[in-house]
Amino acid sequence: MTRRLLLLTLTLAALAAHAVTPTLERLPNTLRVVVQPTTASQVVSLEALVRYSALDEAPSESGLRRVLMAAMLDGSTAVGGASLRQTLTLNGGELDGRVHQDALEFSVTVPASATNLGLAALAEVLCHPALSDTSINGAIAQARARVGGDLDGALNVATWLSQGLLYHDHPYLSHGDGLADTLADLTPARVREAYAHYVIPGTVVLAVVGRCAEKDVRTQVNGLFGAWAGTAPPAPPILLAPPGLDGSHLELREAPVKTACVMLSFPICGATHADFLPLRVVDALLGGGTGARLFRDVREEHNLAYDVATAMPAQLAGGHFTLYALTGAAYMDDVKQAMTDELVRLQTEPVPEPELRRAKAYLKGRYLLSHQYSALQAFDLAWYELIGLGVPFDAEFPTRVDAVTADDVQRVARAYFTHYYLVVVVPQT
Amino acid sequence: MRISWLLALLCLGWAAAACAAGDIPNPFPPRELASFTLSNGLHVVLREDHTLPIVSMVVVVRGGSGSEANTRGMAHFLEHLTFQGTEKYPAALAPQYALESLGGMSNAVTTRDMTRFQASIASNQLGLLADVLAEVTLHPTLDDTPFQKEQPVILNEVQRDEDSPVTALLNMAYFLTYTRHPYRYPVTGAIDEIMGLTSTDVRAFHARWYVPSNMSVTLVGDVTAKKAQRVLEAAFGAVKGATPPALPAPEPDNAAVHTQRLHVPRDFPTTFQVMAFPAPGRDEPGKVAATDLVMSLLADGPDALLARWWQQQGIPVKRFGVEFVTTREPGRFLIWAETDPNAALRVKESTQLLLRQLAMGPLPEPAFTLAKQRLLTQFLLENETYSQQAATLAYFEGLGGGMTATQYVPTVRALTAERVQPAVPTRLLGWVTLGAAPEGER
CATH class of the missing domain: 3.30.830.10 (Metalloenzyme, LuxS/M16 peptidase-like)
Incomplete structure (x- = not known):
């Protein structure tokens, strides 16, 4: 174990271990x-x-x-x-x-x-x-x-x-x-x-x-x-997945705006699926912080956009992984290309260990720091229990993130980043 | 009334719970704050709290867009460039990367009065945290190459702001109602001004404003005063002190000037409007607190006076807001709303009528007490975490004194309806509309 990795482990462990069970x-x-x-x-x-x-x-x-x-x-x-x-x-x-x-x-x-x-x-x-x-x-x-x-x-x-x-x-x-x-x-x-x-x-x-x-x-x-009475709980709903895609689709729209937006969305699994956590690591790799690939490539190397980010809401029946950038109309193709290049790179090249470690540190650090807010901590505890992951999932989150491997990252990238919806909003001509 | 609800009220004391205002804690009790100054003039405000093994630090520079004499957008441009490499962390974004790779978070923000660099990390990394923030603020390389690379990114940010009708509208209100002071201009600067900036300009701005005596550090969390002093001296102490630069002259308050009017056509079906009124600056903390309370009274909660008033008048308003940011110099109290074009003028006139009534008559109860409690609650909730507390202390420090944060809650608590009434704004300095032209305007 390198000194830096040891330091990181100790740092995050100090944060996590402090929490009252x-x-x-x-x-x-x-x-x-x-x-x-x-x-x-x-x-x-x-x-x-x-x-x-x-x-x-x-x-x-x-x-x-x-x-x-x-x-x-x-x-x-x-x-x-x-x-x-x-x-x-x-x-x-x-x-x-x-x-x-x-x-x-x-x-x-x-x-x-x-x-x-x-x-x-x-x-x-x-x-x-x-x-x-x-x-x-x-x-x-x-x-x-x-x-x-x-x-x-x-x-x-x-x-x-x-x-x-x-x-x-x-x-x-x-x-x-x-x-x-x-x-x-x-x-x-x-x-x-x-x-x-x-x-x-x-x-x-x-x-x-x-x-x-x-x-x-x-x-x-x-x-x-204690005296609140109710009938037997209804059966949970059938988790009807959102429609999949059999090919990629483009939607171009003009709007009264000065900035263009390039948004690439992929359908993904639900929040309790085993692939969801590896996808969160992918989210951190691509869009989490200044070391993230999209930030480095689209914003810092090519200076194509100010806002460049990813998003993946937690939904039970299935969700979406979105990459977007706000850019000048002249750079739209370059931005789209940079985004897809990064996705292809994830699918074809194993993520180097230091980069994976940074992404995990970002994800875990953000998670632990966010739990300074009692409301966010309370929401996460209730949510994990409600969706069946259980209350201990909250404390286990850092360990579970650590367990995600470079192979997992490549596997989910290949599985989910295939067909997409590309939405481009451009200033009116 | 249900027994459980009744019991809850009784446990608190009926009068306290249902009638009179409860005692909402002050997030900054004076006894919990300490301050000291390094030998080079850097002022430090510290709140020791060992509950969590986390530490949050903010470096605040009393140099924002309101310090810019001629070229606009420099303070904000500089904020971008500081993370593009320093003497010790030469690669772009290396300073932030160093924090993130250990689970830390960092951010920076430029306002009219200050630029703040903030970060949080596990407390056993305090040395790194101080080192990184000292590097980005005191030792950025500010080379030509990152300057050129960052320019399109900033232009993109400006365009994004212009796409937001509310942001654009508020910026226009400042532009219309200030004539000389740099508060007139958006923090980011305009596109042509950013295009005209040079890296030499930015370096000069840094040399002028980023000096220890014009900066402060706020630190909250798991750290002792002794350790804080040692770590900060090591990170910041080697830079020599210098005399802080003079600020631009304040805006003359010309009460005789008529209301300024601006309409900016945009391809929207609705009309956005903002009414700009004069507001106090940081030198009048009692008036600032009273104005905060007026803002809460008008805009916050389900019983917000503006919403109820417009509803009573039969004026449909799609959305609205009130903005008052405490600034070093006297600022602006802004009321904005989005309506159909045929309601825009009625919103303006009815709002002025409401404000005149509030300024003349007694402020309504229980709305006044509710607004006061809501203001105290917001202040408590906005300062729950170490990072929030460090940011608030830095904000006060940027305005001239972080320790005054301890007085905000007592000042608000001491407000009475009679003391707040004069803070209700009535002198309309400017009226800006954006989008469809208001119908019926003469």
């Missing part, structure tokens, strides 16, 4: 609760993930999950949404909700002194939402207003076009936003039915991370969530 308990009503106390933060983050996927939505009900989430956040049978938020705000707390492809997320962040209040607020939203006709109709109106989104700049336009190509008839297409027509057809009764079916203890993982005492949190959680 999170504990998972399942309440009698099957609600799973993960607690990780830490004194590193003055706040406590509470994350509740509900296993309710876009794949659970019928095509005619696209957007149902977003409406349900917004209506749940609008208050409980005991306390109105405005009062709930106001009480949290007065005590330094925030309540939020997000729709993911495979889950609904409800989050509360509070100063440590208000942990009980945060838990009580989350219990109100999850276990006792009012779901009145007024709330639901308001949520439908809000959801309809946001359909379409903002398409400022070449990157947003390219992303929107790529999503359309990758997921053209798949439930992941609308990112939970729904369509104007499907939202218009939703009724309060249907939304309440969806709540009763999907938001039950057996589909929820609650993670608590921050300056808290585990025993106190568990006592409080038992008191607040």
Whole structure:
């Protein structure tokens, strides 16, 4: 082992070994609760993930999950949404909700002194939402207003076009936003039915991370969530993979922009597939930091672009690996060529060990540093448990990254970087 | 009311939870901060916290685009070039690579008042961290070759900013409402100005502004004061001190000037607009905190006054925001919105009406108390991690004093509605629209 490798190993081990081990308990009503106390933060983050996927939505009900989430956040049978938020705000707390492809997320962040209040607020939203006709109709109106989104700049336009190509008839297409027509057809009764079916203890993982005492949190959680009853959890959705590709496709679009965007997207496996972690290493090799190949080649060697990056969202039924660059219209072909050259290089040449080591260090370092944020740590713990990888996956992440070999990298590059969607957005002529 | 919710409120004390504001912690208690100055004048602000084996460091240079006398975009160009090789790390990006290869992260940002170089890494690598940041700030090679190579990259960044209607709009507001001060110009500079820069210009800018007495280091995490002093002296101490350069003269405040007007046609179906008002600078911390609170009152949360006001007036607004960044010199309070062209003028007029009402009458409750608590909450959440804390301290340090970060929370807590009311902006300096022309404007 070289001195540098030894140093790296010790450095990252110091970070990883410091973390307090999170504990998972399942309440009698099957609600799973993960607690990780830490004194590193003055706040406590509470994350509740509900296993309710876009794949659970019928095509005619696209957007149902977003409406349900917004209506749940609008208050409980005991306390109105405005009062709930106001009480949290007065005590330094925030309540939020997000729709993911495979889950609904409800989050509360509070100063440590208000942990009980945060838990009580989350219990109100999850276990006792009012779901009145007024709330639901308001949520439908809000959801309809946001359909379409903002398409400022070449990157947003390219992303929107790529999503359309990758997921053209798949439930992941609308990112939970729904369509104007499907939202218009939703009724309060249907939304309440969806709540009763999907938001039950057996589909929820609650993670608590921050300056808290585990025993106190568990006592409080038992008191607040223990009596929450629900039906048996629905069967998980069939993981219908997004459509594959039998050849590569090009989409060229003019837009009122000054910068061009070249975006190359490949369908890939889902987040629990064995290839997903090697693909994350590929992501770090190509787009992670200043030592990454795309940054070095496209930006530093050829100075073709300022923004050059990769992205690969974690989705259960299958996702995509995207490479993109914002560049001048004159350089589009060069950028595309540089990107494909790098992909071919990954497929044909084993990654040199020092480069692989740097990519892994980047991936692990970023992961560990990101866990200074209690909310991110809480989300990851809940997510791993929800998707079946389990709570220990979080602590094992660095070791699992270390286990990825140059052969793994070459194998996944060959398997996934074959046919692609190439989207090019150029300034209007 | 459900028993559990009731119990939670009772545990906190009913009045504290549901009626009165709870005590939100100050992320920078004065007793936890220390500062010292190296022999060459480099000032250091330190927060020792051994909870995690991590250390975050920021080097802040009090030289941003607002320090540029003639040529624009130099501070930002220099920030790019510093990572293109140093005396000890001659290869391009070698300094960042050295950190990344040990799991560290680094970044840099240029604003109107300062340039910040920040990085985090495991605390057993403090020596490397200090060495890398000292190299990029004090010993960059700034050769001609990387200068020429970096130019198209920066031009691309400028074009990207221009593609964002909101970024372009905010830049135009500064341009319209400053006449002399360099705050007038975008941080990145304009394309023709960047094309006109030379590597000699950039080297001169570096020699002038990147001197220890014009720089500070903030350090947060697993490090003792003794060790910090030793490591920083070794990394930064060899460079001799020099007199900090003089800053450009402040913008004259000519209250008699009429509202400036600019419309920039773009091929959008909607109208973007920004209203620019005068705002306090760093020398008036009480007014700065009050203005922050006005911003929160107008734009944050589900009960944001602007959103509710426009809704009451029946004016559809697609999206909006308020921006107030504390600057060294008096700054700008900007309200922007995107609407259909037929609503643009009504947004402007109704916003001015709301601001006049707020400035004259008592600020509404509970909106005022909620805004105050929200502001304190945001400050707490934005300073959860070592890297966030180091960045905040550097920001305050860049404005003239990192230790003043300890006073932000007490200052906000002490604000009353009567003290905030005068901070409501009413004097419209400029109105910029972008995209489709507003309908009905005379």
